[in-house]
Amino acid sequence: MNTADLGLPVDVPSTALFTDQYEFTMLQAALRAGTADRRSVFEVFTRRLPEGRRYGVVAGTGRVLDAVENFRFDAGVLGFLRERAIVDEPTLEWLASYRFTGDVWGYPEGEVYFPGSPVLRVEGSFAECVLLETVILSILNHDAAIAAAASRMASAAGDRPLIEMGARRTHELSAVASSRAAYVGGFTSTSDLAAGFRYGIPTVGTSAHAFTLLHDSERDAFRAQVASLGSGTTLLVDTYDVAEAVRTAVEVAGPDLGAVRIDSGDLLLVAHRVRDQLDALGATGTRIVVTSDLDEYAIASLAAAPVDAYGVGTQLVTGSGHPTCSMVYKLVARAASADPAAPLLPVAKKSTGGKTSIGGRKWAARRPDAHGVAEAEVVGTGPVPPGLADRQLQIELIKSGAVVAREPLDDVRRRHITARAGLPMSAVQLSRGEPVIPTEYA
Amino acid sequence: MNTADLGLPVDVPSTALFTDQYEFTMLQAALRAGTADRRSVFEVFTRRLPEGRRYGVVAGTGRVLDAVENFRFDAGVLGFLRERAIVDEPTLEWLASYRFTGDVWGYPEGEVYFPGSPVLRVEGSFAECVLLETVILSILNHDAAIAAAASRMASAAGDRPLIEMGARRTHELSAVASSRAAYVGGFTSTSDLAAGFRYGIPTVGTSAHAFTLLHDSERDAFRAQVASLGSGTTLLVDTYDVAEAVRTAVEVAGPDLGAVRIDSGDLLLVAHRVRDQLDALGATGTRIVVTSDLDEYAIASLAAAPVDAYGVGTQLVTGSGHPTCSMVYKLVARAASADPAAPLLPVAKKSTGGKTSIGGRKWAARRPDAHGVAEAEVVGTGPVPPGLADRQLQIELIKSGAVVAREPLDDVRRRHITARAGLPMSAVQLSRGEPVIPTEYA
Numbered sequence: 086m087n088t089a090d091l092g093l094p095v096d097v098p099s100t101a102l103f104t105d106q107y108e109f110t111m112l113q114a115a116l117r118a119g120t121a122d123r124r125s126v127f128e129v130f131t132r133r134l135p136e137g138r139r140y141g142v143v144a145g146t147g148r149v150l151d152a153v154e155n156f157r158f159d160a161g162v163l164g165f166l167r168e169r170a171i172v173d174e175p176t177l178e179w180l181a182s183y184r185f186t187g188d189v190w191g192y193p194e195g196e197v198y199f200p201g202s203p204v205l206r207v208e209g210s211f212a213e214c215v216l217l218e219t220v221i222l223s224i225l226n227h228d229a230a231i232a233a234a235a236s237r238m239a240s241a242a243g244d245r246p247l248i249e250m251g252a253r254r255t256h257e258l259s260a261v262a263s264s265r266a267a268y269v270g271g272f273t274s275t276s277d278l279a280a281g282f283r284y285g286i287p288t289v290g291t292s293a294h295a296f297t298l299l300h301d302s303e304r305d306a307f308r309a310q311v312a313s314l315g316s317g318t319t320l321l322v323d324t325y326d327v328a329e330a331v332r333t334a335v336e337v338a339g340p341d342l343g344a345v346r347i348d349s350g351d352l353l354l355v356a357h358r359v360r361d362q363l364d365a366l367g368a369t370g371t372r373i374v375v376t377s378d379l380d381e382y383a384i385a386s387l388a389a390a391p392v393d394a395y396g397v398g399t400q401l402v403t404g405s406g407h408p409t410c411s412m413v414y415k416l417v418a419r420a421a422s423a424d425p426a427a428p429l430l431p432v433a434k435k436s437t438g439g440k441t442s443i444g445g446r447k448w449a450a451r452r453p454d455a456h457g458v459a460e461a462e463v464v465g466t467g468p469v470p471p472g473l474a475d476r477q478l479q480i481e482l483i484k485s486g487a488v489v490a491r492e493p494l495d496d497v498r499r500r501h502i503t504a505r506a507g508l509p510m511s512a513v514q515l516s517r518g519e520p521v522i523p524t525e526y527a
Numbered sequence: 528m529n530t531a532d533l534g535l536p537v538d539v540p541s542t543a544l545f546t547d548q549y550e551f552t553m554l555q556a557a558l559r560a561g562t563a564d565r566r567s568v569f570e571v572f573t574r575r576l577p578e579g580r581r582y583g584v585v586a587g588t589g590r591v592l593d594a595v596e597n598f599r600f601d602a603g604v605l606g607f608l609r610e611r612a613i614v615d616e617p618t619l620e621w622l623a624s625y626r627f628t629g630d631v632w633g634y635p636e637g638e639v640y641f642p643g644s645p646v647l648r649v650e651g652s653f654a655e656c657v658l659l660e661t662v663i664l665s666i667l668n669h670d671a672a673i674a675a676a677a678s679r680m681a682s683a684a685g686d687r688p689l690i691e692m693g694a695r696r697t698h699e700l701s702a703v704a705s706s707r708a709a710y711v712g713g714f715t716s717t718s719d720l721a722a723g724f725r726y727g728i729p730t731v732g733t734s735a736h737a738f739t740l741l742h743d744s745e746r747d748a749f750r751a752q753v754a755s756l757g758s759g760t761t762l763l764v765d766t767y768d769v770a771e772a773v774r775t776a777v778e779v780a781g782p783d784l785g786a787v788r789i790d791s792g793d794l795l796l797v798a799h800r801v802r803d804q805l806d807a808l809g810a811t812g813t814r815i816v817v818t819s820d821l822d823e824y825a826i827a828s829l830a831a832a833p834v835d836a837y838g839v840g841t842q843l844v845t846g847s848g849h850p851t852c853s854m855v856y857k858l859v860a861r862a863a864s865a866d867p868a869a870p871l872l873p874v875a876k877k878s879t880g881g882k883t884s885i886g887g888r889k890w891a892a893r894r895p896d897a898h899g900v901a902e903a904e905v906v907g908t909g910p911v912p913p914g915l916a917d918r919q920l921q922i923e924l925i926k927s928g929a930v931v932a933r934e935p936l937d938d939v940r941r942r943h944i945t946a947r948a949g950l951p952m953s954a955v956q957l958s959r960g961e962p963v964i965p966t967e968y969a
Contacts, residue, residue: 100699102720102721102724103694103699103700103702103719103720103721104719104720104721105692105694105695105718105719105720105732106718106720106723106730106731106732107718107732107733107734107735108732108735109720109732110732110733110734110752110755110756111733111734111735111737111738113755113756114734114738114751114752114754114755114756115738115741115751117751117754117755118742118747118750118751118754118755120741120742120751123741125737125741127737152699162724165720165723165724166720169723169730171720171730211737211741215737215738218695218735218737219694219695219699219719220699222695222696223694223695223696223697223698223699223702224698224699226695226696226697227696227697227698227699227701250547252545252547252661252665253547253660253661253664253665253668253856254664254665254668254851255665255668255669255701255850255851256665256666256669256698256700256701256704257542257545257594257661257662257665257666257669258545258698258700258701259669259697259698259700259701260545260665262698276547276548276549277545277546277547277661278544278545278546278547278548278551278607278608278613279544279545279546281548281607281611282544282604282607288548288611288613289548290547290548290549290550290551290552291549291552291553292549292552292553292556293549293550293553293660294857294858294876295553295567295569295653295657295660295857295858296553296556296557296657298858298861298874298875298876299557299562299565299567299653299858299861299874300560300562301863305560308560309556309557309559309560309562310552310556312556312559312560313552313555313556313559313560313615314552314555314556323876324876324877325876325877326877399851399853402851403850403851408697408845408850409696409697409841409844409845411841414695415736415737416736416737416740416741419740419741421743432740432741433740434736434740434765434766434767435766435767435768
């Protein structure tokens, strides 16, 4: 099937217009000036983590690989650029045969990162690299923000499953990417069918208040649901009176009722009451799912409550207060001429108003202490010190234009757990603080 | 051309998986229980505005109409639902011929709204309406959040143009919808070419720091840009030293230089210095564009500065602190039986934990005071009082499944200006406060 027919960016033939206009005008000017072919190195990094956060989570890399591979110009796109006079004819000709032929290295998806970590490095001609700025940043800034929130929630939830259910609170396709990033960060399932379709993430869902209200009584609604979905289903018990609903639920479904869901009220109090009631009714195996404006703090506050799973919506898809990261895509080195043998010169913005960066192509390694726990993120531009050579973080993602590092999402998810476990214990504290390890420049 | 080939949700053949799984399981259970055909009324509303905000902005309605029209099930989608056993065969058969055949009324796009405003009403069988919950909320919650931020920024900017440039800070397709919502809220242009392509929004852009750093000197970079884009271009002057760059810019482009852009530093101070310098150099017509982490407060603080245009990124696409709205989609009335003549009964969740709502199909009107200024949002379920009959806010958007209210985006943009102008003056204060008019229930 042609999955592009679903309006999902699946086998998207082109991502070429997810681009800020200045990338095209720079291309045109550089082509005319003879500087477009200068070999260039762009790096993606953040100057800081969102306030109070201890670590960042690299997410979206797999989507970046798709986007770079599908960055090309068909007649429709070229026609638009011509009609709006965004670039001239020589530039349109150059774009018509565009394929990224350079190299991309980066932190593997699921890895953690810190201020200054060179999470992605794009190397090729200025022309081919400059066009990728916006689409790469869109993906990484969004997906990393969601994954970071998910990771904190997953730490707070411990072994209890986390259900992503925020689709209704964000753009319909942002929702699909959010489910993916949440899965990377430790969520177990999603309500979003498009995410199940696109990424194979397990999907869940049973009923809303509307289903109860549709029927002549709560009992009728529960009977209809159990008749359709079996007694293992999850019944929503807070439409009218929770205690009455729990009694009715067990009467209708029997003590094998799968779960009840509570979506309002004082969850800590209600969960205890419902657990006691379920146990008294013999439904000792019936689980309790809670879903009501949860964030990592609310999840943590329910750690001692008889809760079996959490559903998280708004706070997940909005990054729990930090809906974007501040990743930038900066030219850090470029050749002195278009000669392929010309040496690379480090470059950096130097104005006094902040936003300065460090020129030069960078390596990065995470230095462990004597116990194997990370103690510093080391970033440098010179030779890698011998002790850090086998601790380097960047891997090859695209080699001469060909993607070389696709991987299953479950591998990414496991990598994140491992990476987080290698940080000092204070990484998973929810309280505000500094990055859990410092970034050192070698 | 087939715009779906761009991965943009343009002529999207299907939006049917932008759906939470529970909508499908409710459908299956209702089909089996014989309640799926009960005539139902769902309403979209918020219980509150984001904290401190004076009004909300309806945005995304046009996208909702597209989404409802394209909500259908092809073989690929049905195959996915079958393979994952999300619904049973009778439900799959029902879905195969799905077309929304009901009615949708709502506030016209660009209108303002308040807590309790019934911004959208979807009426039809329970089955056909329940499936639309997630995709409708995704669109409205996202787009209204961005439009509300845009509207505040536009008030703060007064007559000065606002450029949307936040694509890199949000999901790549959320960015396209954000440009659209920003335009509705009062922005004048966007850097995002996909938004220009999809919605015809004017696009702008010239160059980034990378372009200056690519060249052997700032002078070389400016020459290259002016040679390519003409002296009317905008030169970025804060890569090295602003004063030197401004001097070089005017030397290279002449006093007819279109604009300079400042992207860092103390914008108030730098804008004054640059204006003085430009004037002294005879470039009295050269404009100053500022772009650096602006929000509505920063824009307002530059009101007396010699600034000619603002570029806004992060704070626009993240809703300036409120990246989503809290719109919900609630069943408010349904028939007592599947008989088409059965009367509608008001329904509402009643549990004690908050989240209660008011049952019944609602009308809404904005009552003016003696001077024609809005003084209350009046929402009711009974007959409309005579004095308010011609002040009703809802219009017909979809009639028996056919979209009847498509309109150009410029009309939406103008409507927002008019709607905001009809509110008390304090609506455009940036300080936190209560909704600028109360919602009264009649």
